[in-house]
Amino acid sequence: MALPIDPTATGFLLAESRTMPMHVGSLQLYRKPEDAGRTYARDLYEQMRSDSTDLAPLFLRRPHRSLATAGQYTWVPDEQFDIEHHLRHSALPKPGRIRELLDLCSRLHGTRLAHERPLWEAHVIEGLRDGRVAIYTKMHHALVDGVSAMRLLQRVLSDDPDERDMLPPWAARPKRAKPADESADRNLVEVTTNALRTAIGISAEAAGMPGAFIKTVRRAARNEAAPIAFNPPRTILNQNITGARRFAAQDWPIERLKAIGRASDTTLNDVVLAMSGGAIRRYLLELNELPDEPLVAMVPIGLKAKESHLPSADGGNAVGMVIAQLGTHLEDPAARLTSISDSMRSGKEALATMTPTQIVAMSAIGMSPAILLPILGARGSLRPPFNLIISNVPGPKNTQYFNGARLDGMYPLSIPTHGVALNITCVSYADDLCFGLTGCRRTVPHLQRLLTYLDGELDALEKAAGV
Structure with a gap:
């Protein structure tokens, strides 16, 4: 079907x-x-x-x-x-x-x-x-x-090293039995009432969409954090790409990043962005390609599947986004972290005024140049909507096993696009934060050097925060 x-x-x-x-x-x-x-x-x-x-x-x-x-x-x-x-x-x-x-x-x-x-x-x-x-x-x-x-x-991993006969991710799972009284509880009146509430909610969200769009555009025009950006600087990362990829990966103890966050009153994600911004700054400086204006990153924000009507466990895309300034024009790592934290806080406050559906809609508008231009064959004709993508996905909090084999690390690979040749994605796993850097092999030369710069920026942030 x-x-x-x-x-x-x-x-x-x-x-x-x-x-x-x-x-x-x-x-x-x-x-x-x-x-x-x-x-x-x-x-x-x-x-x-x-x-x-x-x-x-x-x-x-x-x-x-x-x-x-x-x-x-x-x-x-x-x-x-x-x-x-x-x-x-x-x-x-x-x-x-x-x-x-x-x-x-x-x-x-x-x-x-x-x-x-x-x-x-x-x-x-x-x-x-x-x-x-x-x-x-x-x-x-x-x-x-x-x-x-x-x-x-x-869902296919276990924290029990002795568990065996575990199925791969693509294998069908036995369906859970429904509670015996479920059909009795969901009578016709309840179904009709829930449908009416959903219809009213959708209508209310649609009515608020123009206002959300106007607020988003105004924030973007003032270079404030929003799901849309108007004036990102053009860098060597923002060119048409080839199909060849280069992948680099490394992990760091997550406690090191959390300690910086506690000492500086910032979040773990702020520290990830500061590490990334500082590493990109050093990378572009080495190539004599650092622009005067700060680079901006698209930061995906996961939405609750229930609220966004997208069951993430069964696939689908339930994602909004914030455009964050990376402070690459600032030499001092502490000042860069503060600037990033302020930018992200402002963006989250803006998202808090929207419903999940409105967030998805505004984010789709912000992403549209990266998606629509290749569809229309107009790539390279306009400025990219952002300089790079940096995301942080929560993973298992405890050591995991698959049929007795211990999972030592998990590293994400993501999607460079025309105009956005570098993607940095992190996954937390047990005591570590695993970074995966995916870039166009031609457009992002010596991608692996970014791992060294990330490590150096973590050291610099620790020194600046006094930890």
Whole structure:
């Protein structure tokens, strides 16, 4: 049965091209169980393949449009699903360093997903010289946002190292039994009342949309934090991109960032932005490309699935955004952190005056140049809506296991676009904050140097905060 595709997902499908694949990814590093044999990686691959006879509906969807759909995209189930196309087994060349692993993930992430098949892949990767096994996965942004992808991963992990017979993310789960009295509680009067409340709520939100738009435009015109930006400076990061990707990843103890936040009365996300802003400043200075005006970043804000009517655990995109100034014109790291914190606080206060639906609408308007220009073939003709994307996705708070293998780290891969060649995404996991930097291989030279600059900025922020 065909399912409608929401406008945001349709935009991701239409904007996609060979040079701009629109999927998000994740790299997970697992330490083998103590009783693992020499063929552990192969056995893991075979087990995951054998557990894939019954798939969750999300992982069987493929996009389809025709005369019958009036040219509109719909989701249809793949009637000829082939698990061996989607699940693959790879090995790294010697010497099997993290460098070789990141090179492989860079190449895999630069390959576009085929629209005639369900839009996901998973790769079991062996050959790391330290004996660990990696799993790289990617899913189209039309299917999931970052929070949804994290929830899909978390539901297959366990904090019990002895738990076995765990299913991969794409396998169907047994449906939970409904409470016996559920049908009795939801009588016709309640259903009708809830429908009426929903209709009234939607009407009220629609009526408030023009006012929310005017307020957003006014904030953007004053260069205040908002879901829209008018005057970001043009940098080397803001050019047309190629399809080739480079991926760099590293993690830092999350307590180091939290200590800076406590000492400076700022949030963890403020510290992430300050680290990133300082690293970008050093990177552009080294290339003699730092503009006088501060760079601005698009910062995604996750919305509650219930409030935004988008069930994130089952896919979809429930995301708003704030445009934050990164203080790259400021040399002092403490001043930069304060400036970023003020910018984010102002943006959150602006979002607090909107409903979730209004936030999504305003954010869609702010993102529209990055999506619509490639669709219309007009890329490069206008200034980018922001200089880069920096996001922070909450992950598991405790050490996790998959069939006895301990998850050592999880690193996100995201989407560079024409005009926005760099994406920095963080995922919190246990005691660490894992950074994943995804960039165009040609437009962002020496991307891996940003890891060194991030580390230096963390040291500088600690010194400035006195921790």
